[in-house]
Amino acid sequence: MDLRAALTAHRLVAIVRGADPEAALRTVLTLADAGIELIEVSLTGKDALSVIERARRDLGPDRPLGAGTVLTADDARAAHRAGADFAVTPALGDGAEAARELGMPVLAGVMTPTEILTARTLGAAALKIFPAAQAGGPAYLRALRGPFPHEPFVPVGGIDDLAARAYLAAGATAVGVGSPLVGDAADGGSLTDLRARARAFRAAVQEVTR
Template identity: 80%
Template sequence: MDLRTALTTHRMLAIVRGSDPEAALRTVLTLVDEGIALVEVSLTGADALTVIERARKTLGAGPPLGAGTVLTADDARAAHRAGADFAVTPALGEGVRTATELGMPVLAGVLTPTEIATAGALGATALKIFPAAQFGGPGYVKALRGPFPHELLVPVGGVDASAARAYLAAGATAVGVGSPLVGDAADGGDVTALRERARAFRAAVRESTP
């Protein structure tokens, strides 16, 4: 898949991490139904690989589906076997290298300028600025745009709808959104409320798109 184009076009990545595999699957499918085209299933969720497999089977060759919290080479291989289209990592390591070798584009977790440069050398497609809220917020993303004008920066961590607008205005390519969007839906919570939050986030992203 072309992760670079997908992030630039859709400008939001939903992050699903759940304690209930059935609810997590339902959450993924609901987000896609609401028009959120990029979804990541974190490997730290319950039975996450099976959730990815089942979601991929249900969605067919449609919206891209990512595996998140890919730390090790084994994580990358397992995500690839499960049918994930791309990998998301919280940091730099073997997960980045192996996913790239397997042909999976990688949204690699970084924080500092040195890590940004290293991620490029490892073959990362885009950069997950994490944890963004605890490290300068939108102002930090804007500052990174100076030395790294061509990198795809995706802040993750504490991004609500208001913060999404601010990050995109500051020059982020896209935002990664977890609990402010998903809430308790992946643990068996209210799907109707999930749909309402999805619509609110999509509106926030549309408002921030030139």
């Protein structure tokens, strides 16, 4: 898949991490049904590979589905076997390299200019600023866009709908959102509430002029 194009088009990645695999699967499917086009299942969730495999079967081959917290080469290979289209990493390392070798585009975690250059060398499709709030928020993103005006940045970490607007206005290509969007749905919480949050986030990211 063309991850950079998908991020540019949809501007939002939902991050699903849960202690209940059945609830996590329901969360993925509900988000997809609610119009969230890019969904990442974190490998730190319980039975995450099974969730990815079952979600791939239910969503079909054409719906983008990512694996998150890909740290090692084994993580990348397992995610690929389970049916993930793209890999998301919190940092640079073996997981990012192995995913690229497998043909999976990588949303690679970076914090500093040096890491941005390293990610570019690794062939990352986009750059995940993580943890975004602790890095300095939208002001830090604006500073990075000085020397790197064309890099596709995706802030992740503690982003609610207001922060999503601010990051996109500061030049982010997309934002990655976990608990402010997913809430407790992946642990068995309300899917009705999840749908409402999905509508709010979709509206938020669509409001900001590119």
